[in-house]
Every structure is written in C-alpha cells, then in structure tokens.
Amino acid sequence: MIEEVPKMSFERVGMHSHIRGLGLDENGRARFIGDGMVGQVKAREAAGIAVRLIKRGKLAGKGILLVGPTGSGKTAIAMGIARELGEDVPFVQIAGSEIYSAEMKKTEFLKQALRRAIGVKISEERKVYEGAIEKIEIKKTRHPFNPYVEVPDSVLITLKTKDDEKTFRAGREIAYQILEQGIEEGDVIQIDAESGRVSKLGTTKEEEGIFLKRRVGLPTGPVLKIKEFTYTVTLHDLDIVNSRAGGILSLFFGGGMEINDEVRQRVDETVKGWVEEGKAVLVPGVLFIDECHMLDIEAFSFLARAMESELAPILILATNRGRTRIRGTDIEAPHGIPIDMLDRLLIINTEPYRKDEVREIVKIRAAEEGIEISDEAVEYLAELGEKTSLRYAVQLLAPAHVLAGGRVEREHIERAEEYFADIKRSIAFVEKLEGMLQ
Numbered sequence: 001m002i003e004e005v006p007k008m009s010f011e012r013v014g015m016h017s018h019i020r021g022l023g024l025d026e027n028g029r030a031r032f033i034g035d036g037m038v039g040q041v042k043a044r045e046a047a048g049i050a051v052r053l054i055k056r057g058k059l060a061g062k063g064i065l066l067v068g069p070t071g072s073g074k075t076a077i078a079m080g081i082a083r084e085l086g087e088d089v090p091f092v093q094i095a096g097s098e099i100y101s102a103e104m105k106k107t108e109f110l111k112q113a114l115r116r117a118i119g120v121k122i123s124e125e126r127k128v129y130e131g132a133i134e135k136i137e138i139k140k141t142r143h144p145f146n147p148y149v150e151v152p153d154s155v156l157i158t159l160k161t162k163d164d165e166k167t168f169r170a171g172r173e174i175a176y177q178i179l180e181q182g183i184e185e186g187d188v189i190q191i192d193a194e195s196g197r198v199s200k201l202g203t204t205k206e207e208e209g210i211f212l213k214r215r216v217g218l219p220t221g222p223v224l225k226i227k228e229f230t231y232t233v234t235l236h237d238l239d240i241v242n243s244r245a246g247g248i249l250s251l252f253f254g255g256g257m258e259i260n261d262e263v264r265q266r267v268d269e270t271v272k273g274w275v276e277e278g279k280a281v282l283v284p285g286v287l288f289i290d291e292c293h294m295l296d297i298e299a300f301s302f303l304a305r306a307m308e309s310e311l312a313p314i315l316i317l318a319t320n321r322g323r324t325r326i327r328g329t330d331i332e333a334p335h336g337i338p339i340d341m342l343d344r345l346l347i348i349n350t351e352p353y354r355k356d357e358v359r360e361i362v363k364i365r366a367a368e369e370g371i372e373i374s375d376e377a378v379e380y381l382a383e384l385g386e387k388t389s390l391r392y393a394v395q396l397l398a399p400a401h402v403l404a405g406g407r408v409e410r411e412h413i414e415r416a417e418e419y420f421a422d423i424k425r426s427i428a429f430v431e432k433l434e435g436m437l438q
C-alpha cells in the first residue's frame with residue numbers, strides 16, 4: 001500500500017485549494033454546499049451545463065464568459081469546471097495581463113497557451129511479459145576486461161499469473177535492469193517484449209519495514225500478452241520536444257522559448273496522422289483567461305481566429321468590468337470585449353454573495369488554512385463580507401490568526417480590519433487626501 005503523506009502545515013494554501021468540483025447532484029442541481037463550493041447556485045448550475053457541453057464536444061469553437069463583481073467566485077467557478085472535466089482534460093489558466101511579457105510576443109504567448117490546452121491521448125498496443133516472479137536466478141560472468149569483477153550475464157525468470165506460468169531466459173540488458181531496480185521474488189513486473197524495458201508494478205508479498213512497496217494482486221491471463229498503454233501529452237509538449245531536436249541548450253532553458261511555426265505545423269501533421277491511424281485521440285481542453293479586459297484588440301482578434309481552427313480548446317474568459325474601452329482602441333464595448341468575440345460566448349453571471357453564503361465560505365477557508373475561529377468571529381466576518389466583499393472577509397482570516405496567536409475571536413478581526421483596508425475604504429482614503437490637497 002502507498003500511504004499518503006500528510007500535508008505539511010507550512011505548505012502555502014492556495015486561494016482555491018478547497019474547490020474540488022462544482023458540487024452538483026446527478027440532475028445537475030447545485031447543493032447549497034458541495035465540493036467546497038457554497039451558494040452561487042445559478043452560476044454553478046450553468047457551469048455544470050457547460051461542462052456537459054464540453055464533454056460532448058458541443059462547445060468547440062465557442063466559449064464562456066464569467067461576469068460578476070470582484071470576489072464573487074468567477075475564478076472559483078472556473079476551477080470547479082476544471083475539476084469536473086477530470087484529469088485527462090487539460091486546463092490552462094492565465095491572466096490577461098500575462099500576455100505583456102518582455103520575453104515573448106503576445107501572439108506567441110497565446111499560441112503556447114492554446115496548445116498547452118489541447119491534449120493528445122496516445123494509445124499503443126505492446127507485447128509484454130507480465131507476472132509475479134516465482135523464481136529468479138541471475139547468472140554472472142567475469143568482466144571481459146577485468147577478471148576480478150563479476151557482471152550479470154543472463155537471467156532465468158519464472159513469471160506467474162493466476163492462469164499461467166512461464167520460464168524464460170533473458171539477456172544481459174534485462175539482468176542489469178533487474179539488479180538496478182532491486183527486483184526480487186514476489187515482485188510483479190512487466191517486460192516489454194520488443195524493447196526489453198523492465199518495469200516494476202509492485203509486490204504480492206505482505207511486507208514490513210520502512211520502504212514499503214506497492215501491494216498489487218496477482219495478474220490474470222497469459223504471461224505473454226498484448227496490453228494497451230495510454231498517456232496524455234499536450235500539443236505544446238510535442239512542440240517543445242520537436243524543437244529541442246535543434247539545440248540541446250533548450251533543454252536547460254525550457255521556459256520562455258519561442259517556438260517556430262514550422263515545428264508546430266509538423267507536429268500538427270504528425271498528430272493528424274496518428275489520429276487517422278487510430279493511434280491517438282485529441283482531447284480539447286480549456287484555456288481560462290482571467291481578467292480578460294486586460295487583453296487588447298490584437299489579442300482578441302488572434303483568439304477569435306484561433307477559435308475557428310480545427311484544433312482549438314474551449315475558451316473561458318472572466319471579467320468584473322461592465323462597459324469599458326477595448327484595450328488598444330478608443331471603442332467602448334460590453335466588458336471591453338469586441339463584438340465578434342462576444343458573439344461566440346455564453347455569458348454566466350456571478351452575483352455578490354449574501355451573508356449566509358459568506359458565512360459558509362469563511363468556515364471552509366478557515367478549516368482549509370487550519371485556523372480555529374469562534375462562532376461570533378465567523379458571524380462578524382459574514383456581516384463584513386456582505387458589506388464589503390467576500391474576498392476581504394476571507395483575506396482578514398490570516399492576519400487575524402497572526403494577531404490572535406491561537407483561536408480567532410471577533411476582537412482579532414476588528415484589529416486586523418484596522419490594519420488592512422478593503423478596496424472601498426482605500427479609495428475613499430486616497431480621494432479624501434486628494435480633496436485636502438486641492
């Protein structure tokens with residue numbers, strides 16, 4: 001058995017670490033609390049419908065726009081969508097402002113993000129010997145140049161499954177791998193018939209000690225069999241691997257590298273070939289762009305064009321802006337998004353949280369951050385969150401915890417509130433100063 005290592009207490013707790021899904025029931029209805037999500041019922045249900053559309057491939061070439069005030073859970077819902085889509089579906093998150101980096105052109109950054117969001121599920125059938133080691137004998141011989149050293153020469157292995165047993169002799173390559181991996185009787189192994197690669201799957205033996213191996217059952221079927229292996233990579237992974245062929249240095253400076261469009265074309269063609277031969281399946285994922293009002297007109301038109309292409313991920317955008325200028329122009333548009341892009345987007349609104357929702361979210365966050373807090377303090381934060389913002393209420397937890405040094409009470413939150421301003425108060429403060437100076 002592999003035992004999970006307990007989380008270390010000093011680990012940085014991510015803002016959205018408590019979100020494990022959208023918290024919907026079988027009928028797609030939101031439970032008030034579920035998967036770490038609280039309230040915001042309509043938006044969560046809408047997101048659930050979007051997930052179903054994505055899984056059925058019905059949202060290809062389109063996107064979702066999450067619109068709502070700051071701290072209303074837009075990013076949280078996007079994370080929930082990611083979790084619902086499952087491990088195999090790539091989910092890439094960027095912020096609109098990230099495209100303005102000094103290292104890369106805007107469009108190059110976006111291209112890479114788009115290609116990281118498309119998975120290629122490769123499956124391969126391979127002939128393998130698989131079974132538990134019943135008996136193993138490594139034959140050693142003298143080193144050809146040094147008679148005092150013994151080296152493995154060959155190995156005699158008996159592999160067993162529930163239904164079969166086979167004894168065979170294998171050469172030096174395999175003997176070496178067996179020694180290196182410390183493989184012994186009772187271990188379940190797989191040997192690739194063509195390449196001779198040995199992999200250890202675990203052991204069938206009951207063990208004691210510190211270095212516990214994974215317990216696995218005795219395999220079934222014949223020892224020599226054809227097995228299907230699948231693994232998922234992204235188009236961007238393939239781009240990187242293929243451009244690395246050019247220069248070994250790129251291996252060490254992986255990030256921030258511009259990729260040649262020719263490489264991308266070659267990768268696309270190869271992948272299409274695999275798909276036609278039935279060796280691979282494309283898994284379009286999601287590109288989530290938070291604070292999308294930071295994108296400029298060039299970025300939007302690039303994205304709109306990219307969404308037309310056959311190999312496009314689903315786009316999820318989020319913003320808290322109403323009518324505003326499209327960056328890079330003097331044109332005002334809803335949410336600062338050009339109309340041709342808006343036309344492709346399903347809009348989901350997130351509403352400001354009510355007190356009962358803030359209360360539950362505060363409790364979840366406190367538990368997630370390992371902070372003990374009194375009921376009165378939770379109640380006070382709930383009121384505060386309704387008046388200012390959820391985000392502010394959640395943010396005060398950590399400083400209040402520092403001030404308390406133990407259980408957080410209402411007074412600690414009041415003190416934290418004096419030290420740290422919410423946005424409205426901070427703006428009012430600056431405006432008052434400006435008024436005094438005029």
Ligand SMILES: Nc1ncnc2c1ncn2[C@@H]1O[C@H](COP(=O)(O)OP(=O)(O)OP(=O)(O)O)[C@@H](O)[C@H]1O
Pocket residue numbers: 015016017019036037038039040068069070071072073074075076077319320361390391394
């Ligand atoms: N419905 C919810 N259930 C549980 N936690 C939530 C929910 N909504 C938000 N949160 C949590 O509250 C905090 C603020 O929410 P979030 O960052 O998602 O807001 P936002 O709408 O993206 O804000 P902004 O516009 O400032 O980016 C996060 O820690 C988030 O995980």
Ligand SMILES: [Mg+2]
Pocket residue numbers: 074075076290
């Ligand atoms: Mg956000």
